[in-house]
Amino acid sequence: MLIVTVAGVRSKSRSAAAPAAEESSAPLRPLEETETYDLPAFKTHRMDLDSLPTSTTASGAQLQEYFESMYRMRRMETKADELYMTGHVRGFCHLYNGQEAVAVGVEAAVTYEDYLITAYRNHCQQLARGDTVEGVLSELTGRVTGCSGGKGGSMHLYKPENRYFGGNGIVGAQGPLGTGLAFAAKYGGTRNIAITMFGDGAANQGQIFEALNMAQLWRLPIIFMCENNRYGMGTSTARAAASGDFYTRGDYAAGLYIDGMNVLSVREGIAYAAERCRTGEGPVYVEMDTYRYKGHSISDQGTGYRTTDEVQSMKASRDPIDQVKTMLIDGGWATLQSLKGVERSLRKQVDAAVEFAKKAPEPPPEHLWKDVLSPSASGESVVRGTLVTTGGKVGTPL
Amino acid sequence: MTLATVARSVAARAGNVWALPTLPLLGGGAATAVWGRRRAALQTVPAVNTLSSPSAALSETKRPAHDTADTFDALPPSVTLPLSTGPLSVGTAATGGTQQMNLFTAVNDALRIALETDESAVVFGEDVAFGGVFRCTQHLRDAFGPDRVFNTPLCEQGIAGFGIGLAASGVTAVAEIQFADYSLPAYDQLANEAAKFRYRSGGAYSAGLTVRMPCGAVGHGGLYHSQSPEALFCATPGLKVVMPRDPVRAKGLLLASIRDANPVIFMEPKALYRASVAPTPVEDYELPLGVAETVVPGRDVTLVGWGAQVHVLVAAAARAAAEDDISAEVLDLQTLCPWDVDAVVASVKRTGRLVVSHEAPLSGGLGGEVAATVAADAFLSLEAPVKRVCGWDTPFPLAHEKYYVPNVERCLEAIKDVVAF
Numbered sequence A: 001m002l003i004v005t006v007a008g009v010r011s012k013s014r015s016a017a018a019p020a021a022e023e024s025s026a027p028l029r030p031l032e033e034t035e036t037y038d039l040p041a042f043k044t045h046r047m048d049l050d051s052l053p054t055s056t057t058a059s060g061a062q063l064q065e066y067f068e069s070m071y072r073m074r075r076m077e078t079k080a081d082e083l084y085m086t087g088h089v090r091g092f093c094h095l096y097n098g099q100e101a102v103a104v105g106v107e108a109a110v111t112y113e114d115y116l117i118t119a120y121r122n123h124c125q126q127l128a129r130g131d132t133v134e135g136v137l138s139e140l141t142g143r144v145t146g147c148s149g150g151k152g153g154s155m156h157l158y159k160p161e162n163r164y165f166g167g168n169g170i171v172g173a174q175g176p177l178g179t180g181l182a183f184a185a186k187y188g189g190t191r192n193i194a195i196t197m198f199g200d201g202a203a204n205q206g207q208i209f210e211a212l213n214m215a216q217l218w219r220l221p222i223i224f225m226c227e228n229n230r231y232g233m234g235t236s237t238a239r240a241a242a243s244g245d246f247y248t249r250g251d252y253a254a255g256l257y258i259d260g261m262n263v264l265s266v267r268e269g270i271a272y273a274a275e276r277c278r279t280g281e282g283p284v285y286v287e288m289d290t291y292r293y294k295g296h297s298i299s300d301q302g303t304g305y306r307t308t309d310e311v312q313s314m315k316a317s318r319d320p321i322d323q324v325k326t327m328l329i330d331g332g333w334a335t336l337q338s339l340k341g342v343e344r345s346l347r348k349q350v351d352a353a354v355e356f357a358k359k360a361p362e363p364p365p366e367h368l369w370k371d372v373l374s375p376s377a378s379g380e381s382v383v384r385g386t387l388v389t390t391g392g393k394v395g396t397p398l
Numbered sequence B: 001m002t003l004a005t006v007a008r009s010v011a012a013r014a015g016n017v018w019a020l021p022t023l024p025l026l027g028g029g030a031a032t033a034v035w036g037r038r039r040a041a042l043q044t045v046p047a048v049n050t051l052s053s054p055s056a057a058l059s060e061t062k063r064p065a066h067d068t069a070d071t072f073d074a075l076p077p078s079v080t081l082p083l084s085t086g087p088l089s090v091g092t093a094a095t096g097g098t099q100q101m102n103l104f105t106a107v108n109d110a111l112r113i114a115l116e117t118d119e120s121a122v123v124f125g126e127d128v129a130f131g132g133v134f135r136c137t138q139h140l141r142d143a144f145g146p147d148r149v150f151n152t153p154l155c156e157q158g159i160a161g162f163g164i165g166l167a168a169s170g171v172t173a174v175a176e177i178q179f180a181d182y183s184l185p186a187y188d189q190l191a192n193e194a195a196k197f198r199y200r201s202g203g204a205y206s207a208g209l210t211v212r213m214p215c216g217a218v219g220h221g222g223l224y225h226s227q228s229p230e231a232l233f234c235a236t237p238g239l240k241v242v243m244p245r246d247p248v249r250a251k252g253l254l255l256a257s258i259r260d261a262n263p264v265i266f267m268e269p270k271a272l273y274r275a276s277v278a279p280t281p282v283e284d285y286e287l288p289l290g291v292a293e294t295v296v297p298g299r300d301v302t303l304v305g306w307g308a309q310v311h312v313l314v315a316a317a318a319r320a321a322a323e324d325d326i327s328a329e330v331l332d333l334q335t336l337c338p339w340d341v342d343a344v345v346a347s348v349k350r351t352g353r354l355v356v357s358h359e360a361p362l363s364g365g366l367g368g369e370v371a372a373t374v375a376a377d378a379f380l381s382l383e384a385p386v387k388r389v390c391g392w393d394t395p396f397p398l399a400h401e402k403y404y405v406p407n408v409e410r411c412l413e414a415i416k417d418v419v420a421f
């Protein structure tokens, strides 16, 4: 279960969820065998459409890995939803259900040497960048075992060792930040790239255009990746965007439309765009055509501005997990039965992670003023006004 | 005509070349190759390091002729700064002694040293490759190449965010915002991203960039080329805010800011760029952040200010001494966030009186914070109400600037008032 896309750098591998597949008595096709799949049509802007692939090859092992990753994500988000309802997760919580193929497909196309930064809908990117379900749910529930020690919460997950620069709460802020990361990649003389992800709503933010202009001007290796999930909170793209063809909105920059519900399509599209970036041709503005099943955040039922039919038909026809399941079964690598076993085992893992997070300790009160500024020589950051001492004198910073 | 264009035409008249031909801007594989070569060169020939070679630096034509023309041996070899934590001496004859610098030259010198001593350091902003509106970055591109000193498009929010991403990746990023007034389009990035990156990531990341910006009144700047928005940044935990009053402080504080792990807003009083001239150590030195300086010691009243206003307070203190025999102590905060509470409180406990003065408008200004802290921490020592002498609560005026700025007369009146109370 290994995906290595670029030789010689950190590879990503995650142990398969379960030996469950082996439980099935039916003889299954060896996972290393491959199959070729037609890809849904790409669309391009200022880029040669013919140079993009129309089909791709995937092994049973790869598909199994994608399935497990996406199922784990879906299950984790469902549990996060429940944890919110029971008061364990507070504040904001934006779920990724429906968009999993984007997170998984992107990681299948780049490496952990490449920078990744996104917005607040970021739980699954964190998982894809190597954190555990325990880690993510810990952060969501405000526990010291989370990546930010509970201080970031749902919107701010980070994985520095795998160059994940995490979630941003200000819509569009990650555009210029990602551009700085891309500059660092180029300045360092590496072939690494940066991917900055934002929504269809964020695509209307001025700073995305400021960043894109710099990136094109300096030919920075960066993918501006717009996840068009059709809505920015309760506003559909039709009501917010003068042009709904997001892949053309980079104007002078190359653009690429990708079916973001198909993990192979995401993998191939991003691999192509990433290679273009690596060869110094500058940024690519990617539109991921995807869909958000849940409301914007937990407080939004997601029904006031769209019909239930729309959601149902999307789930029935384009669900990213179902698509991979079908490939696995049709390819003979799995049966409905064997996949059920995998699902059962993944559900157990996620359940255990929920219990882990619930029991994990909360950060101590003195972490309130930790990490405001860098630690002083004494090893502590002390912030004026945050320390009550007997003399009534507040701590002096530095 | 904006002040920027005024400054440009002045600079052009002074012989500075502004109408430059097409420049080798960053772009395509060429830039990568340059970076690659630079790094390779640094790796293979580490011995060729201009870092600790001040005489080599001196001999280069980096400074305007009128500065280098000063007689070297007439200048003191070192400068001693009366910091609140004790005197600090910077510069020695062995490290090149001091050289007459004005504030923009000192900033330029600090940037040059930062680029020399840290191969990851980059300097960028609108027109900085050509030296910048105030010449603070002049000659740097020639010395360090277009990959390390470069122009950005006109987009302050983008510049700040770009710098934050760059800094978070581990690069030493030094951004210039052409005027502090234009930091407001960047304010979201500075206040929401730079200030909170460390906190929200539990220390996993920090955005330790430095953002330089000229600030303050200059006589004719008008509404958008005169403001001092320091209070906005001081109200944002996670940022440090620094404002020097002369070349010696500018150089040492800027080097400390660039090397500080936190995001620093470095505000340069533009009126002092040429007006403030002092023998400044040639060596690489840092002044501690968060430490105030006792510019003038005194007994009767404490005067607190920062940046150009310190000079106004010093003049007012001299008048108060001459006219009313008042002994005023002048403190320069230097770092406005986090500011040196201990130094101010200790001084007020001795003098019993406080006047705090700044160019920014009265309401919401940092002076209110200083006054409230002193009221809480030195209440029983106070012999008069604290006075604030600040800009009025109007937009920064053009025709009325002389009535707006907290000048010597207004400061003097406040000093006399609190002493007579």
Ligand SMILES: Cc1ncc(C[n+]2csc(CCOP(=O)(O)OP(=O)(O)O)c2C)c(N)n1
Pocket (backbone or CB within 6 Å): A121, A169, A170, A171, A198, A199, A200, A201, A202, A203, A229, A231, A232, A233, A292, A296
């Ligand atoms: C600057 C800013 N404005 C508004 C918001 C509130 N807000 C949060 S998410 C959101 C919608 C963004 O939609 P989109 O970019 O499509 O992303 P999605 O939620 O669909 O993933 C809004 C308006 C914010 N966080 N920041």
Ligand SMILES: Cc1ncc(C[n+]2csc(CCOP(=O)(O)OP(=O)(O)O)c2C)c(N)n1
Pocket (backbone or CB within 6 Å): B002, B004, B126, B154, B156, B178, B182, B185
């Ligand atoms: C937000 C902001 N940033 C920077 C400046 C300083 N500034 C004034 S004019 C100018 C150049 C603008 O060029 P352009 O838009 O081409 O207009 P032109 O002067 O050529 O008419 C700059 C950088 C400013 N006034 N406001």
Ligand SMILES: [Mg+2]
Pocket (backbone or CB within 6 Å): A199, A200, A201, A227, A228, A229, A230, A231, A232, A233
């Ligand atoms: Mg959206």
